[in-house]
Amino acid sequence: MMQALPVMVVDVPLLRWNMDTILRRCREWNISPVAVTKGCLADPVLIETLWKQGFRSFADANFKSLLSLRKRYGMTAQLQLIRLPMKRELKEIVETGIIPHLSHVEVLNEINELAGKKGKKAQVFLTVEGGDGREGFLPDELIDVAKFRNNWAHIKIIGMSLSLACLSGVLPDREVLYHLLTWRDELSRRMEEPSLLLSVGGSTFLPLWEQGHGIEGIHQIRLGEAWLLGTDISRKKCFSWLKQGAFTLQAEIVELRRKKVNDKEEKGFNAFGKVVESSSGSYRKRALLAVGAQDIDETQLYLQEENAKIIGVTSNYLVLDVEDCAHNYHPGEVMEFEAGYGTVMRAYLSPFMNRVYHY
Numbered sequence: 109m110m111q112a113l114p115v116m117v118v119d120v121p122l123l124r125w126n127m128d129t130i131l132r133r134c135r136e137w138n139i140s141p142v143a144v145t146k147g148c149l150a151d152p153v154l155i156e157t158l159w160k161q162g163f164r165s166f167a168d169a170n171f172k173s174l175l176s177l178r179k180r181y182g183m184t185a186q187l188q189l190i191r192l193p194m195k196r197e198l199k200e201i202v203e204t205g206i207i208p209h210l211s212h213v214e215v216l217n218e219i220n221e222l223a224g225k226k227g228k229k230a231q232v233f234l235t236v237e238g239g240d241g242r243e244g245f246l247p248d249e250l251i252d253v254a255k256f257r258n259n260w261a262h263i264k265i266i267g268m269s270l271s272l273a274c275l276s277g278v279l280p281d282r283e284v285l286y287h288l289l290t291w292r293d294e295l296s297r298r299m300e301e302p303s304l305l306l307s308v309g310g311s312t313f314l315p316l317w318e319q320g321h322g323i324e325g326i327h328q329i330r331l332g333e334a335w336l337l338g339t340d341i342s343r344k345k346c347f348s349w350l351k352q353g354a355f356t357l358q359a360e361i362v363e364l365r366r367k368k369v370n371d372k373e374e375k376g377f378n379a380f381g382k383v384v385e386s387s388s389g390s391y392r393k394r395a396l397l398a399v400g401a402q403d404i405d406e407t408q409l410y411l412q413e414e415n416a417k418i419i420g421v422t423s424n425y426l427v428l429d430v431e432d433c434a435h436n437y438h439p440g441e442v443m444e445f446e447a448g449y450g451t452v453m454r455a456y457l458s459p460f461m462n463r464v465y466h467y
């Protein structure tokens with residue numbers, strides 16, 4: 109039977125190689141890796157591969173994904189919720205021993221109360237804002253949190269966490285690390301907890317270790333993009349010691365024609381509110397592929413064929429300009445693209461995307 113299209117082909121041996129390499133490097137650097145699974149919606153095949161290679165620590169932004177991991181692997185898996193929790197999740201977080209990252213004293217109070225009722229000690233991370241302008245206690249607030257510590261008999265603060273480069277693209281450097289270590293030490297002192305862990309993420313922190321030595325005082329790194337794609341999108345770089353190209357999108361050309369875009373002064377936006385640039389005025393060969401905006405992120409798709417250009421995407425089609433390609437494409441032909449993070453995530457979300465694993 110012919111493979112149904114569109115399809116995301118997953119190279120499992122390549123991913124296994126990335127996982128092994130990360131585990132080995134992290135051992136050398138004396139830091140423990142946490143596999144972030146939100147990029148593939150905690151896909152059972154990929155999680156099982158992580159597990160078999162030796163990962164025992166996982167983090168996800170979606171509580172449901174973590175619950176399914178808990179069900180599958182029991183308490184041997186260490187699970188972190190890396191999106192600040194919603195009120196309605198707190199009870200189950202405590203019951204299932206999932207470690208939340210927190211940034212409000214009120215939430216710590218509530219978790220303490222819930223853990224007390226259950227006779228449990230809840231482990232939590234305090235998250236700190238490091239300049240990316242998203243979640244976390246401000247550094248001054250964080251240090252001040254220590255004054256409440258006696259209220260939290262049922263909480264164990266296991267460490268402090270920081271995320272960078274996810275929103276505004278602030279990149280981690282030695283200066284950021286220096287501040288982080290200073291805040292951690294001050295928090296440790298005030299909390300009278302000498303061994304607070306320091307957890308950083310995501311993959312964009314890895315270059316700090318690439319020179320080949322450990323960084324005193326950082327214990328944990330949370331990685332998603334690195335094991336899935338071998339890339340550091342915040343720096344638009346590939347990790348030379350990891351492999352790229354684990355995910356390949358295949359989609360079929362359903363129309364191929366020379367077309368001319370109407371040359372009008374006033375142009376609107378496409379269905380998704382974006383301006384689509386196209387060379388208007390002249391006839392260009394366009395390929396329409398049967399894959400849509402719900403299945404892919406057209407800005408994170410990479411073609412082998414250098415001279416083809418992605419024009420844009422609608423709900424129905426991915427549109428390419430193939431005028432300058434040496435190859436003579438025809439309708440019915442299947443085109444291949446390397447998928448970046450956004451496309452991998454959509455491919456796992458979309459009910460219309462088929463998935464095939466190569467072992």
Ligand SMILES: *Cc1c(COP(=O)(O)O)cnc(C)c1O
Pocket residue numbers: 144146147169190191271274308309310311312330331332333334
């Ligand atoms: C997504 C996320 C990560 C992982 O980031 P990658 O760039 O995929 O490695 C780490 N920490 C937090 C809090 C995240 O939200």
